[in-house]
Amino acid sequence: MSKAKLNPISTIQLIELPKINSDCQGLLTPIYGRSHVPFAINRIYYIYDIPHGSKRGAHAHRDLQQLLIAISGSFEVIVKDGYDEKSFVLNNPAQGLYIPSMIWRELINFTDGTVCLSLASLPFDENDYIRDYNEYLNIIFSR
């Protein structure tokens, strides 16, 4: 297995996405891989019907990069790089949170009706997940 790359928390960024206003008949946001997001988009998935009080995430990815977007509603993303921690509130469908590999993330405080879109750089692979926080810290600090 290739060595996981370390990414500091400063590499996590809110990306402003294009907004096209068609004659005041509503907004449209197109997203291109390798342009608006710094990776080729391999897979999309979305999380919805999220019960009140749900906590999602609680893992890091060894190689996968992704962009999270609150298509509707609002939620909070807590990100950790093993040293620092930061929190982002996502509530704007024209904004995406870019998360590189090897970042621990937790998604909390979903409002009712939230839809979270994820653009991912890789296919689903359970082996790419680190789901134990102590294992995550061990990997970070053993480098």
Ligand code: TYD
């Ligand atoms: P997970 O990535 O842990 O969800 P979240 O980060 O939103 O809490 O995935 C939840 C479950 O869904 C887990 O059993 C893996 C499965 N899954 C797939 O089968 N395919 C996918 O593309 C994704 C993202 C998850």
